[in-house]
Amino acid sequence: MPHDDHDHPHALLPPEPALRVKALETILTRKGLIDPAALDEIIDTYQNRIGPQNGARVVAKAWSDPEFRAALLEDATPVVAGLGYYGRQGEHIVVVENTPAQHNMVVCTLCSCYPWPLLGIPPGWYKSDAYRARAVREPRKVLAEFGVTLAEGTSVRVWDSTAEIRYLILPMRPEGTEGLTEDELAALVTRDSMIGTGLPKVPA
Amino acid sequence: MSDCIAHMAPEPVFAEPWHAQIFAVTVALNEAGRFDWPDWAARFSATLKRNGLDHALDGGDDYFHAWLETLEALLAEQGTALPDDVRGLHQAWEEAYLTTPHGQPVHLRDS
Structure with a gap:
């Protein structure tokens, strides 16, 4: 960073794109199209309240409750909405x-x-362009880079998301997890295991 | 590639404050019905494709540069935020930062 000295006479100038964003925000706020408080709310939600822990809860419930699992695989949108998770973009x-x-x-x-x-x-x-291009072309190689080696005879299917359809992977329940509670199971479910680039953790 | 994929440490949701701001502005405008999400995704995808022609995008800062570029173009096309107005306010903000004593809140002069 160029500005680190305490004697600096003026406020630290944000990077160029940050000023462009401020310019847009000013115009949109003056036109009444956005509300700065609502922006803070959106940021707070995505920074602190929405994350892989939500998906992990869904997976743990599917592992524990066969009826929930069946409904989830049949039509996930209303099922996860029932847990309070629904798309803001209507997907x-x-x-x-x-x-x-x-x-x-x-x-x-x-x-x-x-x-x-x-x-x-x-x-x-x-x-990244690298993942987006290579996941389709050479999924096994990409999986290997993530440390995932599949059993021989396991095929790989790659699902391409769109603005309308978003996918969540339901990983296989690890062995040795009989008798664990949903909370304990959720702790084993990693973000990458729900993207398919990882596997759930195995209980210690 | 390997570096990027092998990177398993938790990363912040948004690496820079302006990434969070532009994300929130876009979500807010979508929720207010200013554009629909498939239209946004198609435009954003086109920008990524164009920007990725000369070098592979790493999904970090360059991703949000493409995002900002897409939103600026969309709002210009709609007449919601015209390029001249954006440039003027960009300059006004820059001046405000350069003329505000260090440590004080920065405000636009004419607002």
Whole structure:
């Protein structure tokens, strides 16, 4: 950073794009199209209240409750809405299940469509050109870079998200988790396991 | 690529405050019905594709640069925020920062 000295005579100048954003905000606020307090609320929600813990709760419930699981795989949107998770952009959420025969992973080749209500804001790598191009072309190699090696005979299916449809992977329940509560199970469900680039943690 | 994928440490939701601001402005405008999300995604996708032609985008700062570029173009096209007005306010904010004593809140002069 160029400005680190305490004797600086004026306020620290934000980076150029930040000033462009402030310019837009000023225009939109003056026109009454946005409310600065509502912006703070949106940021707070995505920074603090929405994240992979939501998706983990859904997965843990599906592992514990066969009826919930069946309903989730049938039509996830109303089921997760029932838990308070619904898309702000009106998209449908589709849950796909990993099985011994098929592993699933999610990408958005269009831009970075992602199930925000369940996983929050996507990580940088999900938004990178490298992941977006290679997940489709060489999924096994990408999985290997994430440390995921699949059993021989397990096929890989890649699901391409859109603005209308966002996917959540339902990973396989790890062995040795019989008798765990939903909260204990949720703690095993990682963000990457719900994107398909990871597997759930195994209980210690 | 490997670096980017091997990076498993938790990262902040938004790396820069302006990333969060532009995200929130876009979500707020969508919720207010100023554009629908599939239209936004198609425009954003086109920007990413264009910007990714000469180098691979890393999904960090360049991702939000593309986001900002897309929103500016959309609002200009709608007549909601015209480029001249945006440039004028950009300059006004810059002047406000450069003329406000360090440590004091920064306000636009004419507001």
